[in-house]
Structures are given as C-alpha cells and as structure tokens.
Amino acid sequence: MSLSHQSTKLQEVRAEILSLLKVLYDKVDLERKFGAKFLQLTPTEKIHTSSEKDVTSPQLIQKSLFDAHKEKEKVELSKSDKIERLKELEEQVNQCTKCGLCKNRTNVVFGTGAPDADLMFVGEAPGYYEDVQGEPFVGRAGQLLTKIIESIGLKRSDVYIANILKCRPPENRNPTANEIILCKPHLIEQIDIIRPKVICALGTFAAQTLLDTKETIGKLRGKFHDFQDTKLLATYHPAYLLRNPNDKKKVWEDIKKGA
Numbered sequence: 459m460s461l462s463h464q465s466t467k468l469q470e471v472r473a474e475i476l477s478l479l480k481v482l483y484d485k486v487d488l489e490r491k492f493g494a495k496f497l498q499l500t501p502t503e504k505i506h507t508s509s510e511k512d513v514t515s516p517q518l519i520q521k522s523l524f525d526a527h528k529e530k531e532k533v534e535l536s537k538s539d540k541i542e543r544l545k546e547l548e549e550q551v552n553q554c555t556k557c558g559l560c561k562n563r564t565n566v567v568f569g570t571g572a573p574d575a576d577l578m579f580v581g582e583a584p585g586y587y588e589d590v591q592g593e594p595f596v597g598r599a600g601q602l603l604t605k606i607i608e609s610i611g612l613k614r615s616d617v618y619i620a621n622i623l624k625c626r627p628p629e630n631r632n633p634t635a636n637e638i639i640l641c642k643p644h645l646i647e648q649i650d651i652i653r654p655k656v657i658c659a660l661g662t663f664a665a666q667t668l669l670d671t672k673e674t675i676g677k678l679r680g681k682f683h684d685f686q687d688t689k690l691l692a693t694y695h696p697a698y699l700l701r702n703p704n705d706k707k708k709v710w711e712d713i714k715k716g717a
C-alpha cells in the first residue's frame with residue numbers, strides 16, 4: 459500500500475472515530491438531561507455510513523431515548539419504591555463534589571416532605587440555617603413558606619420541598635450558571651421519582667432554571683407552564699416577600715391555583 463493511500467485510510471479512520479465520539483457525546487448529554495446516572499447501551503437501529511460500517515445515528519439514539527423516557531413514565535412507582543429511590547439518590551448527592559460548594563457545606567440539603575406529594579416546591583439554594591440543619595426552608599423565608607402552604611389547607615409534610623442547588627453558596631450569593639448546570643440533574647431525578655402533579659417554582663432562579671428562560675419572575679408568575687409534561691406554576695420567592703410584603707397577596711392568588 460502506497461504512503462498516500464495509507465494516509466487517506468488513516469484520515470478515514472480518524473473521521474469515523476470522531477463521528478462515533480460525537481454520537482456518544484450526544485447520547486450522554488441527552489441522558490444527563492433526563493437525569494440518567496448510567497450509560498444505557500441499548501441502541502438498536504443501524505444506518506450505513508459511506509464506509510458501509512454499522513453506526514447508530516444520533517437521531518435514532520435520541521428517538522430511542524425519548525421512547526425509553528416515555529416507557530419509564532408509564533411505569534407506576536409505589537410509595538415504597540419512591541422512598542427507596544429517593545434514599546439512594548440522597549446517599550449519592552451527599553457524596554457529590556462536582557462543584558466547589560461541597561468544600562464549605564455543613565450539610566447537603568437534599569429535600570424533604572412526602573415522597574409521593576402532588577405539590578412540590580422548588581426554591582433556589584440553602585441559606586445559613588438550611589446548611590446547618592440539612593433541611594430546606596427552615597429560616598425566616600422558610601417560616602413564611604410554611605404559612606403559604608398552610609394557607610391552602612396543607613401541611614409541610616403533605617408537600618415536597620427542594621432547591622435548585624443542594625449546597626449553600628457562600629454568603630448566600632446567587633448560584634452561578636455552572637453550579638446550576640452541575641446540580642440540576644439531582645433535582646430532575648427527584649422530580650422524576652416524586653412525579654408531583656404540580657411544581658411550584660419559587661422565585662427567579664427556580665422558574666428560569668426549570669423553564670429554561672430568561673423571562674422575569676414578574677412575567678412568569680401566576681400562570682401554568684409545562685415542565686416535561688408536568689404543570690409548573692411560578693411565583694415570588696418567600697425571601698422576596700419578606701422584603702416586599704405588599705406582594706404577598708399576589709402569591710396567595712398564585713398559590714391557590716396550584717392547590
């Protein structure tokens with residue numbers, strides 16, 4: 459084989475490897491968006507490339523993943539399944555060191571409440587008291603959230619409460635884009651286990667993160683949106699209400715829609 463022939467062959471092999479890596483990358487990326495913890499090696503349909511080798515197309519892989527997700531949706535989870543899966547997930551999240559917030563945390567604040575809640579609240583991130591106690595919404599904003607929950611005839615133990623970030627940002631600063639990207643899969647998996655009928659996003663970060671938008675909370679609040687086939691209601695964050703008590707009325711009105 460001539461040198462130039464060998465080099466052409468090498469380039470072809472290189473191109474093939476790069477295209478396979480791209481397929482793998484797309485697959486892992488998509489699975490992460492669904493909160494998958496492992497690689498699911500079940501692609502079935504094949505296409506032919508120019509070099510007549512069998513390669514799974516990215517479109518087919520994505521289609522099969524969507525189908526798998528729908529299948530997963532159909533499988534009912536009993537309350538004990540949910541308890542078990544949340545426990546496993548919590549153990550995993552407790553070990554998480556994906557971002558720098560793990561260095562200063564006292565506790566991971568995983569989430570709390572009914573594993574089969576119909577209504578799930580999602581806040582921003584733990585503050586000082588949440589970090590110390592390992593439970594979401596236990597400070598002043600938390601006490602107001604408890605009142606909001608009670609205003610619709612429920613108890614904290616009837617709903618599920620979690621945050622976008624599971625660890626406290628220093629000095630309660632805003633979550634960074636990177637922290638959100640790294641922590642979001644934990645929340646997606648929590649939602650996938652609990653399968654609430656309504657998610658109530660509290661404040662800008664929760665609403666923008668779950669709805670993947672930059673729209674202001676003022677525009678998003680009070681309406682039902684769609685989050686992966688689950689109704690999502692956005693409203694103001696209780697900490698905002700502590701600073702702007704005149705807007706409490708708007709939150710009572712919003713929250714009644716989710717009850």
Ligand code: URA
Pocket residue numbers: 581582583584585588593594595596597599600621697
């Ligand atoms: N604010 C939040 O967003 N979450 C908490 O857990 C506490 C305060």
